[in-house]
Every structure is written in structure tokens, then in C-alpha cells.
Amino acid sequence: MPRLSILSATLIASALLATPPAFADDTPLSEAELGELLFFDPSFSKNRSQSCATCHDPDQAFTDGRQTPAFGMVSLGDDGAALGVRNAPTAAYALSAPPFHYDEKLNEYVGGQFHDGRADTLAIQATQPPLNPVEMMMPDPASVVSRIRENDGYVAAFEQLYGKDVFAPPADPKAAPAAFAAFGQAIEAFERTPEFAPYDSKYDRFLRGEYDLTVLEDLGRTLFFSNDNVNCSTCHMLKREDAENEPFTNHQYRNIGVPRNPALIALGHVAPDYVDHGLLENPAVTDPDMDGRFKTPTLRNVAVTGPYMHNGVFKDLRTVLEFYDKFNNPERKLNPETGKPWAEAEVPATVAFEDLGAQALTDRKIDALEAFLKTLTDKRYEPLLEDREKAAD
Numbered sequence: 594m595p596r597l598s599i600l601s602a603t604l605i606a607s608a609l610l611a612t613p614p615a616f617a618d619d620t621p622l623s624e625a626e627l628g629e630l631l632f633f634d635p636s637f638s639k640n641r642s643q644s645c646a647t648c649h650d651p652d653q654a655f656t657d658g659r660q661t662p663a664f665g666m667v668s669l670g671d672d673g674a675a676l677g678v679r680n681a682p683t684a685a686y687a688l689s690a691p692p693f694h695y696d697e698k699l700n701e702y703v704g705g706q707f708h709d710g711r712a713d714t715l716a717i718q719a720t721q722p723p724l725n726p727v728e729m730m731m732p733d734p735a736s737v738v739s740r741i742r743e744n745d746g747y748v749a750a751f752e753q754l755y756g757k758d759v760f761a762p763p764a765d766p767k768a769a770p771a772a773f774a775a776f777g778q779a780i781e782a783f784e785r786t787p788e789f790a791p792y793d794s795k796y797d798r799f800l801r802g803e804y805d806l807t808v809l810e811d812l813g814r815t816l817f818f819s820n821d822n823v824n825c826s827t828c829h830m831l832k833r834e835d836a837e838n839e840p841f842t843n844h845q846y847r848n849i850g851v852p853r854n855p856a857l858i859a860l861g862h863v864a865p866d867y868v869d870h871g872l873l874e875n876p877a878v879t880d881p882d883m884d885g886r887f888k889t890p891t892l893r894n895v896a897v898t899g900p901y902m903h904n905g906v907f908k909d910l911r912t913v914l915e916f917y918d919k920f921n922n923p924e925r926k927l928n929p930e931t932g933k934p935w936a937e938a939e940v941p942a943t944v945a946f947e948d949l950g951a952q953a954l955t956d957r958k959i960d961a962l963e964a965f966l967k968t969l970t971d972k973r974y975e976p977l978l979e980d981r982e983k984a985a986d
Contacts (some may be wrong), residue, residue, distance in 0.1 A: 600852060617912040622750045628783030630747075631776060636740045638671040638729035645722065645780065648681040654894040654974050655684040655789065666857050666905030669729070675727040678869060679708055685971070686893045687715060689831070689840035693877065701845045702872060708887045708903045709875040710846070712727050719780035720773060735770035741772055751775055787853065792838050794893070795968040795975075806968065813965025816958055823917075823951045823962070828889045841892035841969065846872045848885035850920070850944040852936035854906040868939055886941025896967040897977045904939075909985075910966065914959045920946065922953035956982045 622630075631637070636646040648668045649659040661669040667677045692713040693705025704712060706718035723729040723737050731737050742746045742760065751759050755775045763770055781805050783789075798804035798815075804968040806814060818826045818834040826834070829841045848871070858865050872878050887903045901907040907916065912930050919925035919935055928935050938944050954962075 596651055608780035618974070621753050624754055624779050624782040625786050626783075627747075627750045627754060628779035628781065629709075629788075631780050632783055637707075637723045637731065637737055637776075639731055640671050642673070643671040643729050645684075645719070648722070648728075649684040651788070652977075654897050654971070654977070656898045657681040657800060663905075664858070664900070666854060666900050670727045671730045675730075677725075677727050678857070678863055678867070679903050680900060682708065683894060683898050684784060684789060686790045686840050686891045687718075687892060688790055690844050693875075700980070702878065702883065702886075704844045705875075705888070709872050709878075710888055711875045711877070715781035715784050716774070716777035718737075718777075719784075720777040728790050732770050734773040737776060738770045738772045741776065742795065752780070754779070790893075791971055791973070793972045794970050795972075796965075797837075798972075799833060799968070807964065809964040809969050811965075812958070813963070814968075816962055817965055821952070822958070823954065824948060826960070827948050829892050842889045843890065846883065846886035846888055847945045848887070848911040848938070848940055848943045849917075849949060850938035850941070851887075851902045851904065852906060854904040855936075857904055857906075870940065871903065880897060882943060885938070885943045892966060893969050894971055894974055896963075896970050897974050897981060911959065911963055914954075914962055917949065917951075918954045921951050924953070 611874060627799055632645040635641050635647070639642070647659070649655040650658050652658065657665060657668045659665070659669065663669065663676050666680060668681045669676060687706060690706060691704035693710040694703055695701070696703045704710065704713075705714040706715060707721075712718035712959065720734070720737075723731045724733065731740075736852060741751065748760070751772055754770070755778075759772050759775055761771070778808055793809075795804050795806075799806050816822045816832070820826065828843055828845065828847055830838050830839065831841075831843050853867070857863065858867070870884050872883040872888075873881070895901075896910055901910065901913050907913050912928065915925050915929060916935065926934060967978060
């Protein structure tokens with residue numbers, strides 16, 4: 594068994610006991626192995642109750658599978674009471690996103706991490722939840738580094754990987770310690786391992802000649818990649834039809850008319866008129882035309898990573914498909930989850946109607962698209978998909 598795959602079982606306990614996280618032969622840790630320890634260690638939250646894996650559980654396709662008052666729509670903070678306003682996206686396949694930038698040729702913002710791209714890279718993203726006041730709640734970077742230094746094994750690993758002066762005070766007292774940036778680098782190294790992106794779904798196996806799609810799955814595949822039917826591939830394809838290692842996102846940003854989440858508002862921690870401005874809340878973006886745009890998510894493992902949309906407003910994948918179809922199909926008048934007419938977009942002025950335009954879908958075509966999307970489930974999560982299908986029957 595590879596060293597990386599057994600770290601969670603053999604090294605995390607030693608990290609929490611403040612003993613050196615090393616193997617019996619004292620083989621130095623790789624950067625990814627150190628990152629795995631950090632990813633699962635709750636020491637980097639104020640009350641030591643929450644780790645990266647709490648909201649990005651590897652058993653739940655790297656999403657938050659906890660049963661909380663928010664029912665998975667948003668995550669519960671380290672104090673057991675605070676709630677965010679956005680759904681925790683899967684950390685799986687996040688490695689495919691380029692750094693956040695404006696593409697002059699496309700006239701689009703591209704890449705980055707979080708729903709609004711405010712973190713350029715995975716390393717920067719990894720440093721932000723510990724400092725978020727409704728997530729892990731640490732007061733500042735120095736406090737995170739202080740927790741690192743509590744563990745002699747971490748100290749040894751950081752110095753071995755990043756140099757003896759990694760814990761030296763920064764020349765600028767206002768600057769974050771070098772060890773804080775290294776903390777993010779190590780977690781990024783772990784998130785770049787095949788643990789997060791195995792590319793072993795039924796669809797991947799189909800491309801390798803190891804799996805035959807069913808008739809319904811193959812119809813869904815045809816629909817997905819066909820611009821004459823639906824526009825899925827406009828935003829959810831980076832390469833070309835049936836390319837290997839396709840992330841199923843172009844890493845761009847769109848306003849697709851997602852409504853406010855009334856169930857989230859009912860919890861009482863956001864006002865009824867609260868508006869999430871999406872990309873416009875990224876400090877690097879000031880163009881009002883970006884209002885209400887959110888990063889196009891990967892469709893990898895989409896069948897097991899609900900609730901859906903940036904605010905978790907839809908519970909079921911089929912609802913999402915019907916939501917898209919309602920822009921083109923006058924028969925899709927009602928939200929199947931509420932039995933009521935579809936609510937107005939949270940930010941109606943910038944909805945990308947041109948990208949949402951497509952042929953109206955029959956129920957069978959929606960069945961087919963759903964079947965195809967289920968083939969994007971990593972092999973390790975196929976039992977999870979089967980459990981969800983049984984629960985729905």
C-alpha cells in the first residue's frame with residue numbers, strides 16, 4: 594500500500610498526540626504527506642473541533658456530509674453555531690483550475706478557487722478557512738503557526754521541506770509568517786494527488802474501453818456534448834468531446850439565474866433581502882456586469898455532492914436539470930421540490946440567457962442526462978450513489 598494512502602490511519606494519531614509524524618524508519622515526509630496530515634488535523638481551528646476534512650470529507654466526495662441544522666446547504670462553524678452563506682464545493686478535481694485571471698481573448702474571468710475565485714491557487718485557498726470567522730475561526734496567521742509549532746513532528750517536517758528558517762519572524766511585522774504560506778503549499782500538494790482526482794468513473798472507464806454505457810447513459814452523453822440540443826458543454830467542457838481527464842468545467846463564471854434559498858433564510862442568520870453578488874465580491878473584480886456570477890463547478894461526482902448551487906437551494910440533481918430546462922420549456926413551470934413556480938433569480942439583471950438557450954427537453958432526455966452525469970461518479974463513490982438511489986425509491 595502506498596505511503597500516502599495509509600497516512601490517515603498511521604500518522605494522524607501521532608500528530609494529534611504531538612509525537613513526530615514519521616515512519617518507523619524515520620523516512621522524511623514528502624510535501625503531500627505533510628499536507629495530508631494538516632488536512633485531517635483539527636488543531637487548526639479555534640476549538641480544535643474542525644479540520645479541512647470536516648467540510649471536505651473524503652468519504653463524501655470531499656463535500657460536507659454532516660447532518661446539521663443547515664442540512665448540507667452550508668457548513669457549520671467551529672463553534673457549533675455559526676453558519677456560512679455558501680455551499681462548500683467539492684475539493685475533488687479542484688487541481689484542474691488555473692490561477693484566477695482575466696482572459697483578454699475570452700473576455701472572461703477564469704480560474705481561481707472558491708465560488709468567487711478570490712483565492713488564486715489551492716495553496717492560498719487552504720490558508721483561508723482557518724482564518725474565516727464563521728469557519729475555523731483562528732484569529733490570525735501567527736496563531737495557526739503557533740499550533741503547528743506545538744507538534745515537534747510538524748516542526749521537523751516543515752524545516753526539512755521548507756528550510757530551517759521557515760519559522761523565523763517575518764521582516765515585516767504585518768506580514769504572515771513563512772510557515773503559514775508553507776501550510777497552504779503542503780495542503781495543495783496533497784490536493785494534487787490522485788486521491789482527489791482519480792479519473793476512474795464509469796465514463797473514464799468507457800473512454801478506456803473498460804465499460805459499456807447503457808442506452809440511456811449514451812443518449813445522455815450525446816445530448817450533453819451536442820450544441821443542437823442542450824448547452825451543457827458550453828460551460829462544462831474544457832477540452833473536447835470525450836477527451837481524457839476532462840474536468841467538466843471551463844473554470845469561467847456565469848449567472849444562471851439561481852434564486853435565493855428560502856430554507857437558508859429561514860435559519861435566521863441572513864436577512865430575507867440578502868444578495869450574494871458572487872464574482873463581484875472578489876476584491877479583484879469591480880465590473881458590475883460580473884454581479885451574480887459564480888464559478889462553473891466541476892460535474893465530477895455531481896450525483897453525490899448535493900445540495901446544489903452556490904447556496905444549496907436545490908436538493909436533487911434532477912431539479913437542477915429541470916431548472917435549466919425551464920428557461921426553454923414553457924411546460925417546466927414548477928419547481929418539483931416545492932411544487933411552486935420557480936423563484937426569481939437572486940441577481941436578475943445579469944442572467945446569461947444566451948448561454949442558457951437550448952432545445953426544450955422531454956422527461957426521457959432529462960432521464961438520460963441524469964444517467965450520464967451519474968457516470969461521472971468516481972469508482973470509490975459508486976456505493977454512495979447506490980445508497981442515494983435506494984433512499985430515493
